[in-house]
Amino acid sequence: MRIWRDGATAALVVFLVLLSFWGAVLTGEKAVRPDGMTSRPSVQFQPIDDDGKVIDPQKILTAPYFKDPIYRSTVEEGGRRVAFLIPFKTDKIEDDLAFFIGPTPGLQEIQLNGQVIQPNIPLDTLRGAADGKALYYMLPLSAVRVGDNEIKVLVETQSPILALAPFHIGPAVEAARATSRIDLITNFIPTIAVSFLIFAFLLCAVVNWPSVDRPRVRTLMVLMVVWAARTYFITFQTPIELPFLVTSFIYYLLEGSVVVAFARHLLAGEPLSQKWSRWFFWLWIALIVYLAGITIAGFVVGPAIREWFKNLALLISVALLILALIGLPLLAWGIATRSDGRRLERFALMFCLLALVVDAGDSAFDWTVPFFPELSLTFYAAASAGLLLGLGVVASIAREASEARRTVIQSNEILAAKLDEQNAELARSYDAQKQMLQRQVMLEERQRIVRDMHDGIGGQLLGLMMQVRQGGADKIQVEQGLQSSISDLRLIVDSMDSADDGLAETLRSFEHRVRAQVEAAGLTFTVEHGLKDGEPGPGPRPTLQILRILQEAVTNAMRHSGGTEISLISRIDDNGFIHISVRDNGRGLPAEIKGGRGLTSMRSRAEAVGGNLKIDGNESGTTLSLIIPGPA
Template identity: 70%
Template sequence: MAANLPRDPGVMISTASLSAKADTAPESGTLAMWVDRAKAGLVLLAVAALFWGALYIGENAVRPAGMSPPPSLQYVPVDHQGQIAANAGRFEATYFNDPIYRSTIEEGGSRVAFQIPFSVGKNDSDLAFFLGATPGLQEIKLNGSVIQPNIPLDTLRGASDGTALYYMLPSTLLRDGANEIQVLVETQSTILALAPFHIGPAVEAARAAANVDLITSTIPIIAISFLIFATLLCMVTNWPSDDRQRIRSLMLLMGIWAARTYFITFQTPFELPFLLTSFLYYLLEVSVIVAFARHLFSGETHSAKWFKWLNWLWLALLVYLIAITAAGFAWGPALRPWFKGLAIWNAAMLFILAVVGLGLLAWGIVVRRDGRWLERLALMISLLALFIDTGDGSFDLALPFVANLPLTFYAAAPAGLLLGLGVVASIAREASEARRTVVQSNEILAAKLTEQNAELARSYDAQKQMLQRQVMLEERQRIVRDMHDGIGGQLLGLMMQVRSGGVEKKQVEEGLQSSIADLRLIVDSMDTADENLAETLRSFEHRVRAQVEAAGMVFEAHHGLDESTPGPGPRPTLQILRILQEAVTNAMRHSCATAISLSSSHDADGQIQISIADNGKGLPTKIKGGRGLTSMRSRAEAVRGTLNIISGAEGTTLKLSLPRPE
C-alpha cells in the first residue's frame, strides 16, 4: 500500500500514521458506542425516577392523611329492599393489595352490606367518611340512619367503575364511643368488592376526593382532548413520504389510547354485562399493546416484516378473546378465569415491549438528532404507565420501597396527556423547523435572485453601452464615408475645375465655404452625439452666431429643451444640423433680413419643435421649389420628423418637428 501513495510532499502520508489511525478508529468507535449506551441508561433511570416520583406523589394525594385500612372487614347479605335478614350470617372480606376488600358471591350473595366499626372521642368534630372507587356502591348508613340513599352512585361506570367519594358524618347521628357504618354494594360479577376507606377530618377527605377526581376524571378528559387534537393535526399535516408510515402508526396508537382512556374512565352509553365489559377492556388492552409495538418498529429496518407479524398476533388474540367471551356467555362463570390468563399474557407481552421499547426510545433520544426527543420522552412515560397498569391488574403491584402504598388509579390515563402534548410539541417543532428552513431557503433564493438581477443589470448595461458604442461607431463610419463621398468629392471636383481654369474665384470661395461648413457640421454632430439635444443646439448657436453677425445681422437664440432630452445619435444629429445650417444660409443669402433667430421647445404632445426664423422679405420663388428645400425635407423624413415652412412679407419661419424622444 505504501508504494502506491503519492510522492508529493504536500500530500504524502506515512505508513506509521495510517497504522495509528487504523488502530485508534475502532477503539474510538467502541468508546463512543459505550458512551452512548451509558447516556441511554441514564435517560432510562431519569425517566423511571420521574415516573415513580410522579406516581408516589399522586398515590399520596388520593389518600387522606393517616389512612390505614384494617386487614379484614365483615359483611352481611341484604335483600332487594336493602334490609339485613334477622338470621343472616356474617362473612369476612380480606384486604388485598389491589387495593380492595374482596370476597365471592358464593358466600354472601350478589348484594351485601359491609360493616365498618369505628370510635369517636369527645374532641372529634367535622368527621367525614372517605371511600375509594367501589363497584356497585348503592347505599351508606351511619348507626342505622341513611346518609347516602339507595340510588346508583357509579356515575362513572367504566372499567374503573366508580370514583372516590366522601360523606360528612352528621354530629347528630354520631355517638360517643362505638359507631358503625354500613355500605351497601351490589355486584355484576363473581367478586364482592369494597375500596379502602378512611374516617377522619373532613378537610383531608375533601382534599383526597378532589385529587381523585382530578387524576381519574379531569386529567383524562384533557388527555383525550389532546390525543384527538394531535391525531387530527397529524391527519391534516402534509408529511413527507418517509414519515407517513410512522405518522399512521402514531395516529393509530393515539386513537386506541384515547378509546382506552374513555372506556376506563367514563360511563358507557348503556350498562353492559360484565363479560362484555371485560371483552372491551381486554380488546383495548391488546390493541394498545400491538399499536405501541407497531409504532416502535415503524422507524426501524424491516418494519413491513414486523408489521406483518404484529398484525397476525393482533388477529390471533382477537379471535381468542371473542372465543372465551362467547364461551363465557354460553357456559357461565366457568370460563371466566381465562380472562385472568389473558391478563397474564398481556403482562408478558408488555414486559417484552417495555424492555425493547424503552431501550429503543432512550437510544433514539441519545443518538438520533431528529428533534423528536420530547415525543420519545412522552412515549417512554406512557409505555411505563401502560406496563404498570397491566402488571397491577395481574399482580397487584405497589410502589417500589413503599409496600403499604398499593396502586389505586390507572396511570396510563393521565399519561395520555403527556403523549398528546409530546406529539403536538413534536409536530410544532417540526413545523417550526420546516418554516425556518423555508425562510432560510427563501432568504438564500432572494439573495441569489438579487445577485442575479444585479448581474443581469450589469450585463444589460454593459451590452447596452457596447451596443451604443457599436451604433455610434457605425454612425461615425457612415459619416466618414459621407465626408469621403460628399466633401471629398466636392473638393476633388473643385480642384479639377481650378486646374482646368474654368472656374471663377468667387465660385471657388463659395465651394470652399460650403465644404468647410459641412465639415463643421460633421464635427459638431460627432462631438455632441453623446450629449443631449439642448447641448447640441447650443453648440450650433455658438458656431452660426459668428457667421450671422459677420454678415451684419442680429442672431437670437431661445432654448426651451431641458437637459434630459437625449440626443438622437451622430447621423440623425448631422441631418438635423444640416437642415438648420441650410435654413440659416438661405436666410443670410436670400431674405435681406436684419435678424435671424433660433428657438427650441416641447409642444403639448411632447414632440420637439426647432425653428429658424428671419424678418426678411420671404422666400423667392426659385427657392420655394428648389432642390435645397427638397433636400431639407428628405433629411427631416430621415430622422422621422416633418418640415414646415411659413413665408410672407414679414419674414420666413422654418419649423422642424421631431418625434418624442424615447
Template identity: 25%
Template sequence: MPSWPPSPRTVLALLLAWASLLLPGMAAAHTMALAEATRAATLADGTVLPARALTLPDYWDRVMPGKSGTVVYELRFDRNWPAAAPGGLFVPWAGGSYEVRLNGVLIAAGGRLDAPASALAKRPYYVAVPPELANTHGNLLRITVAARAYARSGLLPVTVGPADEVRAQYERAFLLRVVGPLIAAVLSVVLGGLALLIWWRQRDALFGLYGLAEVAWSVRLLDYFVDDLAIPAELRGYIVAAAREVFLGAIARFCLLVIRVPWRWLHRTLNAYLWLALPVLAPLAAISSHPLVFPLSWLVKVGIILTVAGAMVWGALRRPSREATLLAVTVGVSAVLFLADWIKVWLTGDYYWVHSMTRYVSVPFSVVMAWMLVERYTSAVQSLQNANQVLTERVAQREAQLRAAFARTQKIAAEETALRERGRILRDMHDGLGSQLVTTLSMLESGKASGPEVATQVRHALDSLKLSIDAMQDTGGDLAAVLGNLRYRLGPRIADAGLEIRWEVERLPALPHFSARKVQELQYLLLEGITNVLQHAAARTLTVTAQADAQAIRITLADDGRGFDTGATRGGRGLRNMQVRAAAIGGRLQIRSAPGGTALTVEVPLAPAQGDEAGTPGAGAAPAA
C-alpha cells in the same frame, strides 16, 4: 440538540415524589380496614338473596354475572379515636349509586338507587362521620349499592378512623384514580390534536398514528372521571375497551414506523389484532364477567407489547438514534406496566384494577412525542438556517459574478460607443469636410474657378466642421439652442449672400431622448436646406420658424425664391439625403414649392419612438457642397 442528563439526586427526588402520589402509603395506627361484612341483595326480578358473611372485596359481576339489583353490605366496628374528634370513612370502590348509613342514620349518598350510575363506581369517596353518631362499641355501617350488570359493582374494604388520617388516604386515591387520569387525558388530547393537525397539513403517517393513539387513550380515560352518559352501560364499556385496543394498535404501528422495522409479518399481525379486537375482544371485555376473560385479553396485549419492545430494541441497535432509544425504553416501561397489572389481576384477583398503573401508559409516550416534536422543529429550524446561509452565500457569489459580468458589459459598451463615435467622426470628416475639400482642390487644379468661388467652398467646409463640433456638445434635447447655434454659424454666410433672415422661433419643450447624433442629423438636414436656398432659390428672404404642439415640434425653412418642380427633382441625391436624415431622427420631412417660394418643414415628435436609440450611425449623408 444539546441534552442535559439529570443528576442522580434529581432522579431520586422525582421517583420519591412519584411514589408518594401513586403508592397508598403506610396506614396510620388509628385507621381500620373493614373487610368482614355481610351481604344481602334483592335482584331486579324480585329474587331475594339472604344475608351471608363474606370478606371484602366483593365482585358482584363474578358472583352474579349479568344480574342487576340492590345490594346491602353491613360492617361493624368499634371507635378507636377520641369521642369528641370527627371521624371519616374512605370507600375506595362501591360500584354504582350508593347510600351510607351509620347506626341507621343516612350520612352520604351518591346517585339514585333506582337509577344506578356506573360511573360512580370508578371514583373513591370520603364520608365524614359526625362525632355524635359514632359509638365507642358496636357501630353498624350499612352501605347500599345499586348494582348494575357488567358495571363492576360491589364493594372493596372500607377504611374508618380519624378524619384527617382517613381523608389523607382518600386524597391520595382520588389523585391517583381521578385527577391523574384527567391530567393524562388532557395531555393526550392536546398532543394528539397537535399531531393530527400536523398530519392533516403534511399527511405524515407518523403523526397520524400518534394522534389517533392519543385521542383513543383520552377516550379510554373518560371512564375514570366522567359521570354516566346517556348511553347503555354495555355500550359505554365497549367504547372504553375499543379505545384501548385502538390505542395499542396505533401506538405499536407508530413505534415501528419511527424505527423503520421491515418485518411485514409484524405489521400484518397488528392489523389482524385490530380486526379481531374491535368486534370480539372489546365486546367480551365490556360485557363478560368470566374470570378468565380479563386476564387472557391482557395476556394478549402483553404479548404484543413485548414483541413490539423486542422490535424496538432490535431497531435501536441496528440504527442507533435518540428517538429509537427513547421509544425502546418507553415501550419497555409500558410492557412492564402492562405485565405488572396483568400479574396483579391474575394472582391477586384485583378485578377492579384499583391500583392499576396502565392508565398512565400514555404519559411516557406523550413526553417522548413532545420531545420529538421539539427535536424535529429545532432540526427543521436549523436546516432552514443552514439552507438560508447556503442560499445567502450562493446569492452573494452570483451577485459578484453578475457585477463582474456587468462591468465587462459596460466596458464593452463603452468601447463600442467610442468606436461608433470615432467612426462617425471619420465618416463626417470624409463625407462632409473631406468631400468639400476635394471639390475645392479640383476647382483650384482646373484653373477655371475664380477666387470668390474658391472662398465660398472653403467657407462651406468651415461651416461643416463647426457644425460637426457643435453636434458633439450635449444640448439636453434643447432644439432652440440647436437652432441658435445654426444661426450663429450660418448667419454671416446668409448675410453675405444678400438674404434677409427672419427668425420666428417660439419657446420649445426639451427632448431628453434627442441624442447628439440626432442633433447632428438635424443640423445637416437644415444646412442642406439653407445651402439649397443660397445656391438655387434666388430668394431675397429666408424665414426660420419653430413651433410646438402636443405631438411634435415643427421647424420650417421658407424662402421667397423662384421655387422648383418637386416631382422633377424627387429622385435627386440631395432630397433623398434629407429624407434619410429626417427618418434617422424619427421625424418627417415635407417640401412644398411653387413659383414665388419654397417651404421645407421638419416634424420632430415629442415622444421617443419605440426602441429609440441614439440614432443610426451613418444613416445620413454629408451635406452637399
C-alpha cells in the same frame, strides 16, 4: 466516541423519564389518600337479602386486604349482596368527622350505628372498568357514640368478586381534599386526555404529510384512537350496565389492542415494518378470537373462567414488559440522536409506555410504589398519560409546522436574494450590451460620416483643385468652395463631438459656431432654447443631418432674406415632437430658392431622420421648421 456519548445520553433520558414518572405516581398516590389513612388486615361482612336485612346474623365472613388495593372476597362465599362491617372507636364526638371510601363497585347504602347516612336511592356509582368513584360522608353527630361505633357498607356486585375499597375515618377536610384529587386524576384529567387525543387525531388526519411520514402518522393515529377508547371505557359510565364477562372482554381487547398499536408504531418506518405489520394484524385477530371464545365459554362454565382472564392479564403484562425493554431505549435513542422536532412526542410515548406497563403489572402482580410498600397503586396511570400523548403529538405537529414555515421563509429569502442577484446580473449584462450596441452604432455612424467626408468634401475639394489647375476658377469661386467645405467639415466634427450629448447641447454648440458668422454679416442672432438638458441624442448621423439642415437654413437667411435678424428656436410640443425653427425678418424666400435643389436636399435630410420640413414665408419674414420625433 460519538456512539458512546449518544448511548450515555439515551441512558440518562431513560433514567430521567423513570424518575419523573415514578415521582408523579408517588405524588398522585399520596394526594388521593387522606392523612393518616392506613389499611386493616381484613374486613368482615355478612350476606344480606334484597331488602338489606342480614340473612344469618351468626354468619360473619372475612374479606382479606389485597394490594390492589382492595378488600376482596367471592360471590361463592358471600353471595352478590353483602354488608361490610367497619368498627371504629372515638374518644369524643367531633363535628368534622367524615367517612371516606375509595371507588367501590356496586356501592348501595351506608349506615352508621344503624342510622342511614347514604340511602339506597339513585346513587349510580357504576362507571367504566374503574368501578365507581371515591366518596366521603359527614358522620352525623346524632349517630356517633363515644366508644365503639360501626359503619355498614352495603354492596351489590355483578361480577364474581365482592370488593370494598380502602376507607378512612377522620377529619372532613382531609376526606374532601382526597376525594376531589381522586376525581381530578380519575375523571377530569382523563376527560381532557380523550379530548386532546381526538383533537390530535383530527389534526393528523387533515395535515398533508410527506410520503415518508405517512406510515408513522397512520400508526400513531391508530394508537391514539385505541388509547382514547381505552381511556373512555375505563373512566366513563357505560350507557348500559354490562355483565362482568362483557366488561372483561372489552377491557382486555382494548388492553391488547393498545399493546399491538404501540408495538406497530415503534416499528413504523423500519425496513421490516411492512412485514411485521401483517404479523401484528394476525396477532390482533387472534386476540379477538381468544377473548370471544373465553367470554362465550364464561357464560357456560361460570366464574371458573375468571382464571383464563387472569392468565391473559399476565400474558399482556409480559408482552408490555418486553415492549418497554425494547421501546424505552429506542425512544430515548431517538431523543438523543435525532433533531426532527419529535422529542416531546417521544417523551410522551415513553411516559405512556411506562403507564401501560404499570397498569398491567399492577393488575397481574399487585404492585406498589417503589421504596414505598405501603402505597399500593390505586388509579390507572395510562388514563392520565393519554393527556401527555395528545399534548406531545399536538406539540410535535406544531413544531414541525413551525419548522416547515421557517424553512419556507428561509427558502423564499434565499430565492429572493438569488433572484435579485440574477436581476442585477441581467441589468449589468443589459447595460453592457446596450453600451456595446451604442458604440457599434456610433462606430457605424462615424464610418458613414467618414464616407460622406470622402465623397462630399473630398469631391468638392478635388473639383476645385481641377478647376484651379485648368485655370477655369476665379478667386471668388475658390473662396466659396473652400468656405462650403470648411463649413461642412465643421458640421461633421460637431456631430461627432456631440454624438454622446443630447440635442439641447448640440444646438448650443451650433449656436456658438454660427453666431460669429451671422454677426460678421451684420445681422442680429437670437436664440430660444426650449429642450431639456440631459435627454439622449439621436446619434451622430441624424445629428449631422439636423445640423446640415440648420446650417443651410441659416446660410439661406443670411444670403437671400435681406433681413436684419435671424432667430434659432427650439421646443417640444404636447405630443412629444421636437420643433427646431430658423426665422428671419426679411422679405421672404425668392422663388428660385423655394424650388431649388437646396430645399429639396433639406427635405430629404429631414425625412432621413424621421421628420419633415415646414416653410412659412410672407413679407415680414420666413420661418423654416424642422419637426422630428422626440426621445423615446
